[in-house]
Amino acid sequence: MSSWEVRISSSRGVPYFFNIETRESMWEAPPGLTQDQIAALPGAKQYLLNSDRPAQVRASHLLVKHRDSRRPSSWKEAKITRSKEEAIEMLEEYASEINGSPEKFAELASKYSDCSSHSNGGDLGYFKPGQMQKPFEDATYSLKVGEISDVISTDSGVHLILRTA
Numbered sequence: 001m002s003s004w005e006v007r008i009s010s011s012r013g014v015p016y017f018f019n020i021e022t023r024e025s026m027w028e029a030p031p032g033l034t035q036d037q038i039a040a041l042p043g044a045k046q047y048l049l050n051s052d053r054p055a056q057v058r059a060s061h062l063l064v065k066h067r068d069s070r071r072p073s074s075w076k077e078a079k080i081t082r083s084k085e086e087a088i089e090m091l092e093e094y095a096s097e098i099n100g101s102p103e104k105f106a107e108l109a110s111k112y113s114d115c116s117s118h119s120n121g122g123d124l125g126y127f128k129p130g131q132m133q134k135p136f137e138d139a140t141y142s143l144k145v146g147e148i149s150d151v152i153s154t155d156s157g158v159h160l161i162l163r164t165a
């Protein structure tokens with residue numbers, strides 16, 4: 001079998017096909033390979049996972065950091081000492097106040113989010129697979145547009161996510 005493998009493009013954060021013999025690369029699966037042969041290539045799992053995801057999504061989030069966050073500091077608080085449990089309780093409070101309203105989401109994110117995106121109602125803009133921490137990306141892709149997530153945990157802290165596109 002030819003020596004193709006699937007890699008992730010660091011610039012675009014999406015999979016591509018690379019032939020380690022000829023050093024050829026291409027975005028789409030090389031012609032002539034059956035679906036089974038593609039699935040058997042090294043790295044194919046990445047391709048199969050990503051291939052059914054839209055190229056990019058847009059989301060806003062409300063982040064509450066805690067003492068175990070990667071950077072336990074924010075525009076709101078120089079030294080964040082709350083526990084993860086306290087952060088989750090706060091987020092659940094906010095979630096019930098937001099009660100599914102995108103307007104309320106933006107208002108509370110502006111006031112309470114520990115991310116710099118608070119100044120924009122929590123809007124992160126568009127992002128592609130591979131650009132955000134995996135739990136955040138997976139949670140966003142599993143939301144419908146207009147839907148708000150449950151509490152999601154990343155190395156940055158705990159989040160509510162509103163998918164906007």
Ligand SMILES: O=C(CCc1ccccc1)N[C@H](Cc1nc2ccccc2[nH]1)C(=O)O
Nearest residue numbers: 071114115116117123124132133136154156
């Ligand atoms: O990484 C950033 C900036 C994110 C951003 C992207 C696009 C527009 C505006 C902000 N801020 C971190 C907190 C943080 N961690 C995150 C993890 C996933 C998504 C958003 C996040 N925000 C921090 O402040 O520690």
